[in-house]
Amino acid sequence: MPELPEVETTARGIAPFLIGQQFTHVRVHQPSLRWPIPSDFEQRLNNEICVSVERRAKYLIIETTNTQIVSHLGMSGSFRLVDPTTPLKKHDHVQIRVGDLELRYHDPRRFGCLLWCESDRAQQLLQHLGPEPLSDAFNGAWLFARSRGRHLAVKSFIMTNAIVVGVGNIYASESLFLSGIHPQRAANRISAVRYERLAAEIKEVLARAIASGGTTLRDFVNGQGEPGYFQQTLAVYGRDGEPCRHCAQPIQSRVIGGRNSYYCLTCQR
DNA sequence: ATGCTAACCTGCGCGC
DNA sequence: TGCGCGCAGGTTAGCA
Missing domain, CATH: 3.20.190.10 (MutM-like, N-terminal)
Structure with a gap:
Protein backbone atom coordinates (compact mmCIF):
# COMPACT_ATOMS: atom_id res chain seq x y z
CA MET A 1 0.00 0.00 0.00
CA HIS A 128 21.25 8.52 -4.85
CA LEU A 129 17.77 9.79 -4.02
CA GLY A 130 16.48 12.71 -6.07
CA PRO A 131 14.59 15.74 -4.71
CA GLU A 132 11.44 15.52 -2.61
CA PRO A 133 8.40 16.10 -4.85
CA LEU A 134 6.94 18.70 -2.47
CA SER A 135 10.15 20.72 -2.25
CA ASP A 136 11.07 23.74 -4.38
CA ALA A 137 14.04 21.82 -5.78
CA PHE A 138 11.53 19.72 -7.68
CA ASN A 139 9.89 21.65 -10.52
CA GLY A 140 9.25 21.61 -14.26
CA ALA A 141 12.67 22.97 -15.15
CA TRP A 142 14.32 20.13 -13.22
CA LEU A 143 12.21 17.49 -14.98
CA PHE A 144 12.87 19.08 -18.37
CA ALA A 145 16.64 19.26 -17.82
CA ARG A 146 16.90 15.71 -16.53
CA SER A 147 14.77 14.28 -19.33
CA ARG A 148 16.94 15.43 -22.22
CA GLY A 149 18.40 12.40 -23.98
CA ARG A 150 16.12 10.03 -22.08
CA HIS A 151 14.03 7.81 -24.35
CA LEU A 152 12.14 5.88 -21.71
CA ALA A 153 8.39 6.35 -21.16
CA VAL A 154 7.62 9.46 -19.11
CA LYS A 155 5.76 7.33 -16.57
CA SER A 156 8.88 5.25 -15.92
CA PHE A 157 10.91 8.48 -15.86
CA ILE A 158 8.90 10.11 -13.06
CA MET A 159 8.94 6.84 -11.12
CA THR A 160 12.76 6.83 -11.13
CA ASN A 161 14.00 7.68 -7.63
CA ALA A 162 17.11 9.48 -8.89
CA ILE A 163 14.83 11.93 -10.75
CA VAL A 164 12.22 12.50 -8.04
CA VAL A 165 11.31 10.37 -5.04
CA GLY A 166 7.90 9.27 -3.91
CA VAL A 167 5.97 9.03 -7.17
CA GLY A 168 4.56 5.51 -7.08
CA ASN A 169 2.43 3.58 -9.51
CA ILE A 170 -0.89 5.12 -8.48
CA TYR A 171 0.16 8.76 -8.49
CA ALA A 172 2.25 8.41 -11.64
CA SER A 173 -0.90 7.46 -13.56
CA GLU A 174 -2.98 10.09 -11.76
CA SER A 175 -0.59 13.00 -12.30
CA LEU A 176 -0.08 12.16 -15.98
CA PHE A 177 -3.84 12.12 -16.49
CA LEU A 178 -4.20 15.45 -14.70
CA SER A 179 -1.51 16.97 -16.94
CA GLY A 180 -2.86 15.49 -20.19
CA ILE A 181 0.33 13.55 -20.95
CA HIS A 182 0.29 10.02 -22.38
CA PRO A 183 2.24 7.77 -19.99
CA GLN A 184 4.09 6.07 -22.85
CA ARG A 185 5.43 9.29 -24.39
CA ALA A 186 9.24 9.37 -24.46
CA ALA A 187 10.57 11.58 -21.66
CA ASN A 188 12.64 13.69 -24.04
CA ARG A 189 9.65 14.45 -26.27
CA ILE A 190 7.84 16.61 -23.74
CA SER A 191 8.17 20.39 -23.68
CA ALA A 192 9.31 22.53 -20.76
CA VAL A 193 5.80 23.98 -20.48
CA ARG A 194 4.22 20.53 -20.20
CA TYR A 195 6.77 19.48 -17.57
CA GLU A 196 5.87 22.60 -15.60
CA ARG A 197 2.28 21.36 -15.55
CA LEU A 198 3.31 17.80 -14.70
CA ALA A 199 5.43 18.91 -11.74
CA ALA A 200 2.53 21.03 -10.47
CA GLU A 201 0.07 18.12 -10.75
CA ILE A 202 2.45 15.73 -8.96
CA LYS A 203 2.70 18.19 -6.06
CA GLU A 204 -1.04 18.77 -6.06
CA VAL A 205 -2.09 15.12 -6.10
CA LEU A 206 0.42 14.13 -3.41
CA ALA A 207 -0.50 17.09 -1.20
CA ARG A 208 -4.20 16.21 -1.50
CA ALA A 209 -3.52 12.59 -0.64
CA ILE A 210 -1.49 13.56 2.43
CA ALA A 211 -4.23 15.94 3.58
CA SER A 212 -6.78 13.18 3.19
CA GLY A 213 -4.60 10.56 4.93
CA GLY A 214 -4.13 12.99 7.78
CA THR A 215 -7.79 12.77 8.65
CA THR A 216 -7.45 9.21 9.96
CA LEU A 217 -4.48 9.54 12.29
CA ARG A 218 -6.37 7.87 15.11
CA ASP A 219 -6.20 4.64 13.14
CA PHE A 220 -2.56 4.41 14.08
CA VAL A 221 -3.50 4.27 17.72
CA ASN A 222 -6.31 1.76 17.67
CA GLY A 223 -4.68 -0.20 14.89
CA GLN A 224 -7.82 -0.49 12.83
CA GLY A 225 -8.55 0.29 9.22
CA GLU A 226 -6.49 1.73 6.44
CA PRO A 227 -5.55 5.37 5.93
CA GLY A 228 -8.40 7.34 4.44
CA TYR A 229 -6.65 8.69 1.39
CA PHE A 230 -6.99 5.39 -0.32
CA GLN A 231 -10.74 5.82 -0.45
CA GLN A 232 -10.41 9.07 -2.32
CA THR A 233 -11.70 9.16 -5.87
CA LEU A 234 -8.97 8.27 -8.30
CA ALA A 235 -9.36 9.60 -11.85
CA VAL A 236 -7.81 6.71 -13.77
CA TYR A 237 -5.95 4.21 -11.56
CA GLY A 238 -7.73 0.88 -11.52
CA ARG A 239 -10.57 2.24 -13.69
CA ASP A 240 -9.80 0.11 -16.75
CA GLY A 241 -12.81 0.19 -19.12
CA GLU A 242 -14.74 2.72 -17.03
CA PRO A 243 -15.65 6.10 -18.53
CA CYS A 244 -13.15 8.94 -18.31
CA ARG A 245 -14.52 11.55 -15.90
CA HIS A 246 -13.59 14.21 -18.44
CA CYS A 247 -14.66 12.86 -21.85
CA ALA A 248 -16.51 9.61 -21.01
CA GLN A 249 -14.28 7.50 -23.29
CA PRO A 250 -13.23 4.19 -21.70
CA ILE A 251 -10.05 4.31 -19.62
CA GLN A 252 -7.26 2.24 -21.17
CA SER A 253 -4.68 0.14 -19.39
CA ARG A 254 -1.36 -1.31 -20.46
CA VAL A 255 1.89 -2.42 -18.89
CA ILE A 256 4.66 0.19 -18.98
CA GLY A 257 7.99 -0.61 -17.39
CA GLY A 258 6.48 -3.75 -15.91
CA ARG A 259 3.74 -1.83 -14.07
CA ASN A 260 0.10 -1.59 -15.01
CA SER A 261 -0.74 1.91 -16.18
CA TYR A 262 -4.05 3.67 -16.71
CA TYR A 263 -4.84 6.56 -19.04
CA CYS A 264 -7.37 8.18 -21.35
CA LEU A 265 -6.54 8.01 -25.06
CA THR A 266 -8.49 11.20 -25.78
CA CYS A 267 -7.35 13.37 -22.90
CA GLN A 268 -3.70 12.33 -22.85
CA ARG A 269 -1.23 12.89 -25.70
C1' DA B 1 25.08 5.01 -19.23
C1' DT B 2 20.41 3.53 -20.27
C1' DG B 3 16.60 0.69 -20.07
C1' DC B 4 14.38 -3.57 -19.61
C1' DT B 5 13.27 -7.96 -16.92
C1' DA B 6 13.28 -10.93 -13.10
C1' DA B 7 13.19 -11.44 -8.42
C1' DC B 8 12.09 -10.87 -3.58
C1' DC B 9 7.11 -12.75 -0.75
C1' DT B 10 2.15 -13.51 0.73
C1' DG B 11 -2.72 -12.78 0.14
C1' DC B 12 -6.75 -12.08 -2.45
C1' DG B 13 -10.16 -12.38 -5.98
C1' DC B 14 -11.61 -14.65 -9.93
C1' DG B 15 -12.94 -18.43 -13.04
C1' DC B 16 -13.65 -23.15 -13.25
C1' DT C 1 -16.03 -25.48 -1.29
C1' DG C 2 -11.67 -25.91 -3.29
C1' DC C 3 -7.86 -25.07 -6.53
C1' DG C 4 -4.96 -22.86 -9.71
C1' DC C 5 -3.85 -18.57 -11.77
C1' DG C 6 -2.81 -13.83 -12.14
C1' DC C 7 -2.08 -9.79 -9.97
C1' DA C 8 -0.88 -6.30 -6.17
C1' DG C 9 0.93 0.06 -3.47
C1' DG C 10 8.37 -0.89 -4.32
C1' DT C 11 12.93 -1.36 -5.32
C1' DT C 12 17.26 -3.57 -6.52
C1' DA C 13 20.25 -6.74 -9.15
C1' DG C 14 21.63 -8.23 -13.31
C1' DC C 15 21.97 -8.32 -18.08
C1' DA C 16 21.73 -6.56 -23.06
Missing part, protein backbone atom coordinates in the same frame (compact mmCIF):
# COMPACT_ATOMS: atom_id res chain seq x y z
CA PRO A 2 2.53 2.56 0.88
CA GLU A 3 2.99 5.38 -1.53
CA LEU A 4 4.55 8.57 -0.23
CA PRO A 5 1.32 9.91 1.33
CA GLU A 6 0.94 6.82 3.47
CA VAL A 7 4.53 6.96 4.66
CA GLU A 8 4.08 10.64 5.51
CA THR A 9 0.82 9.86 7.30
CA THR A 10 2.56 7.10 9.23
CA ALA A 11 5.38 9.42 10.28
CA ARG A 12 2.96 12.12 11.42
CA GLY A 13 0.72 9.59 13.10
CA ILE A 14 3.30 7.83 15.24
CA ALA A 15 5.69 10.73 15.93
CA PRO A 16 3.71 12.32 18.79
CA PHE A 17 3.53 8.98 20.62
CA LEU A 18 7.23 8.17 20.14
CA ILE A 19 9.17 11.39 20.61
CA GLY A 20 10.57 11.74 24.13
CA GLN A 21 9.58 8.16 25.01
CA GLN A 22 11.87 5.26 25.85
CA PHE A 23 11.84 2.12 23.69
CA THR A 24 11.67 -1.03 25.81
CA HIS A 25 10.77 -4.72 25.35
CA VAL A 26 12.16 -4.62 21.79
CA ARG A 27 11.48 -7.93 20.09
CA VAL A 28 12.18 -9.18 16.58
CA HIS A 29 10.13 -12.21 15.58
CA GLN A 30 11.04 -12.40 11.90
CA PRO A 31 14.33 -10.78 10.83
CA SER A 32 14.16 -11.93 7.23
CA LEU A 33 12.79 -8.90 5.38
CA ARG A 34 14.09 -7.49 2.09
CA TRP A 35 17.39 -7.28 3.92
CA PRO A 36 17.82 -8.91 7.33
CA ILE A 37 17.03 -6.88 10.42
CA PRO A 38 20.46 -6.49 12.09
CA SER A 39 21.15 -9.15 14.71
CA ASP A 40 21.92 -6.50 17.34
CA PHE A 41 18.62 -4.68 16.74
CA GLU A 42 16.89 -5.69 20.00
CA GLN A 43 19.89 -5.17 22.23
CA ARG A 44 20.99 -1.88 20.71
CA LEU A 45 17.55 -0.28 20.44
CA ASN A 46 16.38 -1.32 23.88
CA ASN A 47 16.21 1.56 26.38
CA GLU A 48 16.93 4.17 23.70
CA ILE A 49 14.99 7.45 23.88
CA CYS A 50 13.25 8.48 20.66
CA VAL A 51 14.30 11.92 19.45
CA SER A 52 12.57 12.29 16.07
CA VAL A 53 10.51 10.54 13.40
CA GLU A 54 10.93 11.79 9.84
CA ARG A 55 10.19 10.75 6.28
CA ARG A 56 12.73 10.86 3.42
CA ALA A 57 11.37 9.59 0.11
CA LYS A 58 9.38 6.52 1.18
CA TYR A 59 11.76 5.81 4.04
CA LEU A 60 10.97 6.41 7.69
CA ILE A 61 13.90 7.65 9.75
CA ILE A 62 13.50 7.03 13.48
CA GLU A 63 16.22 8.74 15.49
CA THR A 64 17.06 7.94 19.09
CA THR A 65 19.68 9.41 21.41
CA ASN A 66 22.42 7.04 20.27
CA THR A 67 21.31 5.61 16.95
CA GLN A 68 19.07 5.97 13.91
CA ILE A 69 16.81 3.47 12.14
CA VAL A 70 15.94 3.55 8.43
CA SER A 71 12.80 1.66 7.52
CA HIS A 72 10.96 1.08 4.26
CA LEU A 73 7.46 -0.37 4.14
CA GLY A 74 7.91 -2.09 0.78
CA MET A 75 4.60 -3.16 -0.75
CA SER A 76 2.76 -4.32 2.33
CA GLY A 77 4.49 -2.96 5.43
CA SER A 78 2.87 -0.86 8.15
CA PHE A 79 3.58 0.50 11.60
CA ARG A 80 0.73 0.50 14.09
CA LEU A 81 0.44 1.63 17.69
CA VAL A 82 -1.64 -0.76 19.74
CA ASP A 83 -2.40 -1.64 23.34
CA PRO A 84 0.42 -3.98 24.47
CA THR A 85 -2.12 -6.67 25.44
CA THR A 86 -3.35 -6.91 21.86
CA PRO A 87 -2.57 -10.41 20.53
CA LEU A 88 0.16 -10.57 17.90
CA LYS A 89 -1.16 -10.92 14.37
CA LYS A 90 0.38 -13.08 11.71
CA HIS A 91 3.23 -11.13 10.07
CA ASP A 92 3.76 -8.84 13.07
CA HIS A 93 7.56 -9.04 12.81
CA VAL A 94 8.73 -6.47 15.36
CA GLN A 95 7.29 -5.10 18.58
CA ILE A 96 8.60 -2.15 20.59
CA ARG A 97 7.06 -0.94 23.85
CA VAL A 98 6.65 2.83 23.90
CA GLY A 99 5.17 4.07 27.17
CA ASP A 100 1.64 2.69 27.51
CA LEU A 101 1.52 1.65 23.86
CA GLU A 102 3.32 -0.77 21.61
CA LEU A 103 4.67 -0.08 18.14
CA ARG A 104 4.37 -3.05 15.79
CA TYR A 105 5.87 -3.56 12.37
CA HIS A 106 3.61 -5.71 10.21
CA ASP A 107 4.58 -6.86 6.70
CA PRO A 108 3.04 -9.91 5.00
CA ARG A 109 5.17 -9.78 1.84
CA ARG A 110 8.35 -8.83 3.70
CA PHE A 111 9.58 -6.43 1.01
CA GLY A 112 10.24 -3.79 3.65
CA CYS A 113 13.33 -3.27 5.80
CA LEU A 114 14.62 -2.05 9.17
CA LEU A 115 18.28 -1.05 9.08
CA TRP A 116 20.76 0.97 11.08
CA CYS A 117 21.18 4.26 9.28
CA GLU A 118 24.98 4.11 9.29
CA SER A 119 25.12 0.65 7.70
CA ASP A 120 26.56 0.39 4.19
CA ARG A 121 23.25 -0.94 2.95
CA ALA A 122 21.23 2.00 4.28
CA GLN A 123 23.74 4.52 3.00
CA GLN A 124 23.60 2.85 -0.41
CA LEU A 125 19.80 3.14 -0.43
CA LEU A 126 19.74 6.79 0.59
CA GLN A 127 22.63 8.28 -1.31
Whole structure:
Protein backbone atom coordinates (compact mmCIF):
# COMPACT_ATOMS: atom_id res chain seq x y z
CA MET A 1 0.00 0.00 0.00
CA PRO A 2 2.53 2.56 0.88
CA GLU A 3 2.99 5.38 -1.53
CA LEU A 4 4.55 8.57 -0.23
CA PRO A 5 1.32 9.91 1.33
CA GLU A 6 0.94 6.82 3.47
CA VAL A 7 4.53 6.96 4.66
CA GLU A 8 4.08 10.64 5.51
CA THR A 9 0.82 9.86 7.30
CA THR A 10 2.56 7.10 9.23
CA ALA A 11 5.38 9.42 10.28
CA ARG A 12 2.96 12.12 11.42
CA GLY A 13 0.72 9.59 13.10
CA ILE A 14 3.30 7.83 15.24
CA ALA A 15 5.69 10.73 15.93
CA PRO A 16 3.71 12.32 18.79
CA PHE A 17 3.53 8.98 20.62
CA LEU A 18 7.23 8.17 20.14
CA ILE A 19 9.17 11.39 20.61
CA GLY A 20 10.57 11.74 24.13
CA GLN A 21 9.58 8.16 25.01
CA GLN A 22 11.87 5.26 25.85
CA PHE A 23 11.84 2.12 23.69
CA THR A 24 11.67 -1.03 25.81
CA HIS A 25 10.77 -4.72 25.35
CA VAL A 26 12.16 -4.62 21.79
CA ARG A 27 11.48 -7.93 20.09
CA VAL A 28 12.18 -9.18 16.58
CA HIS A 29 10.13 -12.21 15.58
CA GLN A 30 11.04 -12.40 11.90
CA PRO A 31 14.33 -10.78 10.83
CA SER A 32 14.16 -11.93 7.23
CA LEU A 33 12.79 -8.90 5.38
CA ARG A 34 14.09 -7.49 2.09
CA TRP A 35 17.39 -7.28 3.92
CA PRO A 36 17.82 -8.91 7.33
CA ILE A 37 17.03 -6.88 10.42
CA PRO A 38 20.46 -6.49 12.09
CA SER A 39 21.15 -9.15 14.71
CA ASP A 40 21.92 -6.50 17.34
CA PHE A 41 18.62 -4.68 16.74
CA GLU A 42 16.89 -5.69 20.00
CA GLN A 43 19.89 -5.17 22.23
CA ARG A 44 20.99 -1.88 20.71
CA LEU A 45 17.55 -0.28 20.44
CA ASN A 46 16.38 -1.32 23.88
CA ASN A 47 16.21 1.56 26.38
CA GLU A 48 16.93 4.17 23.70
CA ILE A 49 14.99 7.45 23.88
CA CYS A 50 13.25 8.48 20.66
CA VAL A 51 14.30 11.92 19.45
CA SER A 52 12.57 12.29 16.07
CA VAL A 53 10.51 10.54 13.40
CA GLU A 54 10.93 11.79 9.84
CA ARG A 55 10.19 10.75 6.28
CA ARG A 56 12.73 10.86 3.42
CA ALA A 57 11.37 9.59 0.11
CA LYS A 58 9.38 6.52 1.18
CA TYR A 59 11.76 5.81 4.04
CA LEU A 60 10.97 6.41 7.69
CA ILE A 61 13.90 7.65 9.75
CA ILE A 62 13.50 7.03 13.48
CA GLU A 63 16.22 8.74 15.49
CA THR A 64 17.06 7.94 19.09
CA THR A 65 19.68 9.41 21.41
CA ASN A 66 22.42 7.04 20.27
CA THR A 67 21.31 5.61 16.95
CA GLN A 68 19.07 5.97 13.91
CA ILE A 69 16.81 3.47 12.14
CA VAL A 70 15.94 3.55 8.43
CA SER A 71 12.80 1.66 7.52
CA HIS A 72 10.96 1.08 4.26
CA LEU A 73 7.46 -0.37 4.14
CA GLY A 74 7.91 -2.09 0.78
CA MET A 75 4.60 -3.16 -0.75
CA SER A 76 2.76 -4.32 2.33
CA GLY A 77 4.49 -2.96 5.43
CA SER A 78 2.87 -0.86 8.15
CA PHE A 79 3.58 0.50 11.60
CA ARG A 80 0.73 0.50 14.09
CA LEU A 81 0.44 1.63 17.69
CA VAL A 82 -1.64 -0.76 19.74
CA ASP A 83 -2.40 -1.64 23.34
CA PRO A 84 0.42 -3.98 24.47
CA THR A 85 -2.12 -6.67 25.44
CA THR A 86 -3.35 -6.91 21.86
CA PRO A 87 -2.57 -10.41 20.53
CA LEU A 88 0.16 -10.57 17.90
CA LYS A 89 -1.16 -10.92 14.37
CA LYS A 90 0.38 -13.08 11.71
CA HIS A 91 3.23 -11.13 10.07
CA ASP A 92 3.76 -8.84 13.07
CA HIS A 93 7.56 -9.04 12.81
CA VAL A 94 8.73 -6.47 15.36
CA GLN A 95 7.29 -5.10 18.58
CA ILE A 96 8.60 -2.15 20.59
CA ARG A 97 7.06 -0.94 23.85
CA VAL A 98 6.65 2.83 23.90
CA GLY A 99 5.17 4.07 27.17
CA ASP A 100 1.64 2.69 27.51
CA LEU A 101 1.52 1.65 23.86
CA GLU A 102 3.32 -0.77 21.61
CA LEU A 103 4.67 -0.08 18.14
CA ARG A 104 4.37 -3.05 15.79
CA TYR A 105 5.87 -3.56 12.37
CA HIS A 106 3.61 -5.71 10.21
CA ASP A 107 4.58 -6.86 6.70
CA PRO A 108 3.04 -9.91 5.00
CA ARG A 109 5.17 -9.78 1.84
CA ARG A 110 8.35 -8.83 3.70
CA PHE A 111 9.58 -6.43 1.01
CA GLY A 112 10.24 -3.79 3.65
CA CYS A 113 13.33 -3.27 5.80
CA LEU A 114 14.62 -2.05 9.17
CA LEU A 115 18.28 -1.05 9.08
CA TRP A 116 20.76 0.97 11.08
CA CYS A 117 21.18 4.26 9.28
CA GLU A 118 24.98 4.11 9.29
CA SER A 119 25.12 0.65 7.70
CA ASP A 120 26.56 0.39 4.19
CA ARG A 121 23.25 -0.94 2.95
CA ALA A 122 21.23 2.00 4.28
CA GLN A 123 23.74 4.52 3.00
CA GLN A 124 23.60 2.85 -0.41
CA LEU A 125 19.80 3.14 -0.43
CA LEU A 126 19.74 6.79 0.59
CA GLN A 127 22.63 8.28 -1.31
CA HIS A 128 21.25 8.52 -4.85
CA LEU A 129 17.77 9.79 -4.02
CA GLY A 130 16.48 12.71 -6.07
CA PRO A 131 14.59 15.74 -4.71
CA GLU A 132 11.44 15.52 -2.61
CA PRO A 133 8.40 16.10 -4.85
CA LEU A 134 6.94 18.70 -2.47
CA SER A 135 10.15 20.72 -2.25
CA ASP A 136 11.07 23.74 -4.38
CA ALA A 137 14.04 21.82 -5.78
CA PHE A 138 11.53 19.72 -7.68
CA ASN A 139 9.89 21.65 -10.52
CA GLY A 140 9.25 21.61 -14.26
CA ALA A 141 12.67 22.97 -15.15
CA TRP A 142 14.32 20.13 -13.22
CA LEU A 143 12.21 17.49 -14.98
CA PHE A 144 12.87 19.08 -18.37
CA ALA A 145 16.64 19.26 -17.82
CA ARG A 146 16.90 15.71 -16.53
CA SER A 147 14.77 14.28 -19.33
CA ARG A 148 16.94 15.43 -22.22
CA GLY A 149 18.40 12.40 -23.98
CA ARG A 150 16.12 10.03 -22.08
CA HIS A 151 14.03 7.81 -24.35
CA LEU A 152 12.14 5.88 -21.71
CA ALA A 153 8.39 6.35 -21.16
CA VAL A 154 7.62 9.46 -19.11
CA LYS A 155 5.76 7.33 -16.57
CA SER A 156 8.88 5.25 -15.92
CA PHE A 157 10.91 8.48 -15.86
CA ILE A 158 8.90 10.11 -13.06
CA MET A 159 8.94 6.84 -11.12
CA THR A 160 12.76 6.83 -11.13
CA ASN A 161 14.00 7.68 -7.63
CA ALA A 162 17.11 9.48 -8.89
CA ILE A 163 14.83 11.93 -10.75
CA VAL A 164 12.22 12.50 -8.04
CA VAL A 165 11.31 10.37 -5.04
CA GLY A 166 7.90 9.27 -3.91
CA VAL A 167 5.97 9.03 -7.17
CA GLY A 168 4.56 5.51 -7.08
CA ASN A 169 2.43 3.58 -9.51
CA ILE A 170 -0.89 5.12 -8.48
CA TYR A 171 0.16 8.76 -8.49
CA ALA A 172 2.25 8.41 -11.64
CA SER A 173 -0.90 7.46 -13.56
CA GLU A 174 -2.98 10.09 -11.76
CA SER A 175 -0.59 13.00 -12.30
CA LEU A 176 -0.08 12.16 -15.98
CA PHE A 177 -3.84 12.12 -16.49
CA LEU A 178 -4.20 15.45 -14.70
CA SER A 179 -1.51 16.97 -16.94
CA GLY A 180 -2.86 15.49 -20.19
CA ILE A 181 0.33 13.55 -20.95
CA HIS A 182 0.29 10.02 -22.38
CA PRO A 183 2.24 7.77 -19.99
CA GLN A 184 4.09 6.07 -22.85
CA ARG A 185 5.43 9.29 -24.39
CA ALA A 186 9.24 9.37 -24.46
CA ALA A 187 10.57 11.58 -21.66
CA ASN A 188 12.64 13.69 -24.04
CA ARG A 189 9.65 14.45 -26.27
CA ILE A 190 7.84 16.61 -23.74
CA SER A 191 8.17 20.39 -23.68
CA ALA A 192 9.31 22.53 -20.76
CA VAL A 193 5.80 23.98 -20.48
CA ARG A 194 4.22 20.53 -20.20
CA TYR A 195 6.77 19.48 -17.57
CA GLU A 196 5.87 22.60 -15.60
CA ARG A 197 2.28 21.36 -15.55
CA LEU A 198 3.31 17.80 -14.70
CA ALA A 199 5.43 18.91 -11.74
CA ALA A 200 2.53 21.03 -10.47
CA GLU A 201 0.07 18.12 -10.75
CA ILE A 202 2.45 15.73 -8.96
CA LYS A 203 2.70 18.19 -6.06
CA GLU A 204 -1.04 18.77 -6.06
CA VAL A 205 -2.09 15.12 -6.10
CA LEU A 206 0.42 14.13 -3.41
CA ALA A 207 -0.50 17.09 -1.20
CA ARG A 208 -4.20 16.21 -1.50
CA ALA A 209 -3.52 12.59 -0.64
CA ILE A 210 -1.49 13.56 2.43
CA ALA A 211 -4.23 15.94 3.58
CA SER A 212 -6.78 13.18 3.19
CA GLY A 213 -4.60 10.56 4.93
CA GLY A 214 -4.13 12.99 7.78
CA THR A 215 -7.79 12.77 8.65
CA THR A 216 -7.45 9.21 9.96
CA LEU A 217 -4.48 9.54 12.29
CA ARG A 218 -6.37 7.87 15.11
CA ASP A 219 -6.20 4.64 13.14
CA PHE A 220 -2.56 4.41 14.08
CA VAL A 221 -3.50 4.27 17.72
CA ASN A 222 -6.31 1.76 17.67
CA GLY A 223 -4.68 -0.20 14.89
CA GLN A 224 -7.82 -0.49 12.83
CA GLY A 225 -8.55 0.29 9.22
CA GLU A 226 -6.49 1.73 6.44
CA PRO A 227 -5.55 5.37 5.93
CA GLY A 228 -8.40 7.34 4.44
CA TYR A 229 -6.65 8.69 1.39
CA PHE A 230 -6.99 5.39 -0.32
CA GLN A 231 -10.74 5.82 -0.45
CA GLN A 232 -10.41 9.07 -2.32
CA THR A 233 -11.70 9.16 -5.87
CA LEU A 234 -8.97 8.27 -8.30
CA ALA A 235 -9.36 9.60 -11.85
CA VAL A 236 -7.81 6.71 -13.77
CA TYR A 237 -5.95 4.21 -11.56
CA GLY A 238 -7.73 0.88 -11.52
CA ARG A 239 -10.57 2.24 -13.69
CA ASP A 240 -9.80 0.11 -16.75
CA GLY A 241 -12.81 0.19 -19.12
CA GLU A 242 -14.74 2.72 -17.03
CA PRO A 243 -15.65 6.10 -18.53
CA CYS A 244 -13.15 8.94 -18.31
CA ARG A 245 -14.52 11.55 -15.90
CA HIS A 246 -13.59 14.21 -18.44
CA CYS A 247 -14.66 12.86 -21.85
CA ALA A 248 -16.51 9.61 -21.01
CA GLN A 249 -14.28 7.50 -23.29
CA PRO A 250 -13.23 4.19 -21.70
CA ILE A 251 -10.05 4.31 -19.62
CA GLN A 252 -7.26 2.24 -21.17
CA SER A 253 -4.68 0.14 -19.39
CA ARG A 254 -1.36 -1.31 -20.46
CA VAL A 255 1.89 -2.42 -18.89
CA ILE A 256 4.66 0.19 -18.98
CA GLY A 257 7.99 -0.61 -17.39
CA GLY A 258 6.48 -3.75 -15.91
CA ARG A 259 3.74 -1.83 -14.07
CA ASN A 260 0.10 -1.59 -15.01
CA SER A 261 -0.74 1.91 -16.18
CA TYR A 262 -4.05 3.67 -16.71
CA TYR A 263 -4.84 6.56 -19.04
CA CYS A 264 -7.37 8.18 -21.35
CA LEU A 265 -6.54 8.01 -25.06
CA THR A 266 -8.49 11.20 -25.78
CA CYS A 267 -7.35 13.37 -22.90
CA GLN A 268 -3.70 12.33 -22.85
CA ARG A 269 -1.23 12.89 -25.70
C1' DA B 1 25.08 5.01 -19.23
C1' DT B 2 20.41 3.53 -20.27
C1' DG B 3 16.60 0.69 -20.07
C1' DC B 4 14.38 -3.57 -19.61
C1' DT B 5 13.27 -7.96 -16.92
C1' DA B 6 13.28 -10.93 -13.10
C1' DA B 7 13.19 -11.44 -8.42
C1' DC B 8 12.09 -10.87 -3.58
C1' DC B 9 7.11 -12.75 -0.75
C1' DT B 10 2.15 -13.51 0.73
C1' DG B 11 -2.72 -12.78 0.14
C1' DC B 12 -6.75 -12.08 -2.45
C1' DG B 13 -10.16 -12.38 -5.98
C1' DC B 14 -11.61 -14.65 -9.93
C1' DG B 15 -12.94 -18.43 -13.04
C1' DC B 16 -13.65 -23.15 -13.25
C1' DT C 1 -16.03 -25.48 -1.29
C1' DG C 2 -11.67 -25.91 -3.29
C1' DC C 3 -7.86 -25.07 -6.53
C1' DG C 4 -4.96 -22.86 -9.71
C1' DC C 5 -3.85 -18.57 -11.77
C1' DG C 6 -2.81 -13.83 -12.14
C1' DC C 7 -2.08 -9.79 -9.97
C1' DA C 8 -0.88 -6.30 -6.17
C1' DG C 9 0.93 0.06 -3.47
C1' DG C 10 8.37 -0.89 -4.32
C1' DT C 11 12.93 -1.36 -5.32
C1' DT C 12 17.26 -3.57 -6.52
C1' DA C 13 20.25 -6.74 -9.15
C1' DG C 14 21.63 -8.23 -13.31
C1' DC C 15 21.97 -8.32 -18.08
C1' DA C 16 21.73 -6.56 -23.06
